[in-house]
Amino acid sequence: MNVVEQDANYVGRVKTLLGDDGFAQIYAPIESGSGLPNPAFSSQEWFALEQDRIFRRYWIFAGAEAEIPKTGDIKPVEIGGVPVILVRGQDGAVRCFQNVCRHRGSRLVSEHCNRKTITCPYHAWTYGLDGSLRARPHFNGPDRGDMFRAGGGCMLDLLPVRAESFHGCVFVDLSGAAEPLGNWLAIIAEDLTAYDLASIRWAGKLEFEVAANWKFVYENYIENYHVFAIHPRLTDFAPMDIRGAGKWRGNTFKNGYSFPKEEQGRGQGMPHYPGLSDEDRARGIWFLTMPHFALEVFPDQFTVLVAYPVAPGLTREELHVFLIGDEAATGERFADGRQEIFRMWDDLNREDLSVLPLLQQGRKCPGYDGGRLSPHWDGPTLEYARKIVDLIVAA
Numbered sequence: 001m002n003v004v005e006q007d008a009n010y011v012g013r014v015k016t017l018l019g020d021d022g023f024a025q026i027y028a029p030i031e032s033g034s035g036l037p038n039p040a041f042s043s044q045e046w047f048a049l050e051q052d053r054i055f056r057r058y059w060i061f062a063g064a065e066a067e068i069p070k071t072g073d074i075k076p077v078e079i080g081g082v083p084v085i086l087v088r089g090q091d092g093a094v095r096c097f098q099n100v101c102r103h104r105g106s107r108l109v110s111e112h113c114n115r116k117t118i119t120c121p122y123h124a125w126t127y128g129l130d131g132s133l134r135a136r137p138h139f140n141g142p143d144r145g146d147m148f149r150a151g152g153g154c155m156l157d158l159l160p161v162r163a164e165s166f167h168g169c170v171f172v173d174l175s176g177a178a179e180p181l182g183n184w185l186a187i188i189a190e191d192l193t194a195y196d197l198a199s200i201r202w203a204g205k206l207e208f209e210v211a212a213n214w215k216f217v218y219e220n221y222i223e224n225y226h227v228f229a230i231h232p233r234l235t236d237f238a239p240m241d242i243r244g245a246g247k248w249r250g251n252t253f254k255n256g257y258s259f260p261k262e263e264q265g266r267g268q269g270m271p272h273y274p275g276l277s278d279e280d281r282a283r284g285i286w287f288l289t290m291p292h293f294a295l296e297v298f299p300d301q302f303t304v305l306v307a308y309p310v311a312p313g314l315t316r317e318e319l320h321v322f323l324i325g326d327e328a329a330t331g332e333r334f335a336d337g338r339q340e341i342f343r344m345w346d347d348l349n350r351e352d353l354s355v356l357p358l359l360q361q362g363r364k365c366p367g368y369d370g371g372r373l374s375p376h377w378d379g380p381t382l383e384y385a386r387k388i389v390d391l392i393v394a395a
C-alpha cells in the first residue's frame with residue numbers, strides 16, 4: 001500500500017463494504033490478487049463514499065475555459081453530486097459557485113447560458129457574475145426597498161468554490177483543502193515540458209452516457225489488452241506498438257508509444273506543437289491523474305477524457321479536444337482534419353462503450369470475485385484499485 005496517512009474510520013467502512021477478503025485481495029501480488037470486488041461497482045453506499053471522499057475532496061475537471069468564452073457565459077455542472085456553476089465574470093475571470101440561491105435554496109442555473117446577472121427562478125433574488133447579492137425584490141413587502149448593503153461583502157453572496165486553471169482546463173476543489181493544483185498535476189507538467197502548452201486551443205467536446213460504473217472507464221483506459229479485440233481498426237487511426245503496459249508514478253499513470261514513422265498517427269496534416277523534436281513528433285503519450293483527469297497528448301493534440309459518476313451503474317463522459325493554434329481549432333482551412341479527429345474519437349470511444357455496460361452487468365453475478373488478472377497487462381489496473389482505496393481512506 002502507498003504510504004498515506006489513513007483515517008481509521010474510513011478504512012473500517014471500506015472493509016465493511018468490500019469484505020475483509022475483498023479488501024485484502026487488491027493488495028496481494030497480481031498472480032494471486034484480484035481487482036475491486038462487486039460492491040465497489042454496484043453498491044449505493046460505496047458510490048456515496050466515493051462522491052464524498054473522492055469527488056468532493058480532490059481536484060476535479062469541471063470544464064474548459066473556452067466553453068464559457070464571453071462575459072456572462074455560465075456552465076452548470078455536477079461535481080460529486082454537488083451542482084456548481086462556472087461563470088465568466090466582467091473582469092474575464094472564470095469563477096465557480098455552488099449552484100444554489102441563498103434564500104430558500106433553489107437551484108439557480110439549469111442550462112448552459114449567457115446572463116447579465118444570475119436571477120433566481122423562484123423569488124428573483126439577483127446576483128452579480130462575481131457572486132455578490134445585488135437585489136432582493138419585494139423583500140420587505142410589495143415594492144419595498146431592500147435593507148442589505150450591496151457590494152459590502154454581503155453574507156448572502158453565492159457560495160464560492162475553489163477553482164484553478166491548467167492550460168485552459170478548469171479544475172474545482174469542493175473541499176477547499178486539496179493541495180495546490182500545480183502540485184497535483186506536477187507529473188503531467190514535468191513530462192510535457194517539450195510541448196508548448198500555451199499553443200493549445202479548445203476545438204470542442206463530445207459527450208457520452210455510459211450504463212456502467214465510472215471506474216470501468218478508467219480501468220479500460222489504462223489497459224491495452226482490450227485493443228486486440230475491441231479496436232481492430234486502431235492501426236488505421238494510429239499505427240502503434242501496444243505491447244507494453246504503462247506505469248504509475250505517484251498519483252499519475254503514464255503510457256505511450258511511438259508511431260512507426262513520422263507523419264503517421266492521429267490527425268494527419270494538422271499543425272503540430274511548435275519546436276517538437278522528431279522523436280516527439282512520432283509519439284503519443286497518455287496519462288491518468290487521479291481521480292479522473294485522463295489526458296492524451298499527440299504531436300497535434302491535447303485531448304482530455306473525464307468521467308462523472310451519476311449513479312453506481314451510470315456515468316457521463318466528456319471528451320475535450322484541444323488542437324494546436326487558433327487555425328487548427330476553429331479555422332476553415334483545417335475543418336476537414338478537425339472533423340476527422342472528432343470522428344476518430346467518437347468511433348474509438350463508442351467501441352469502448354460497447355463493452356463497458358457488459359462489465360456492469362457481469363458484476364451482478366455473485367460468484368465473480370474481482371477476477372484473475374494478467375501479470376503482463378493488468379498490473380496498472382490492480383494498482384488503480386489500490387489508488388481508489390487510498391483516496392477514500394486518506395486522512
Ligand code: FES
Pocket residue numbers: 101102103104105106120121122123124125
Ligand atoms: S429561493 Fe431564490 S429567491 Fe427564493
Ligand SMILES: [Fe+2]
Pocket residue numbers: 220221226230231352
Ligand atoms: Fe479502448
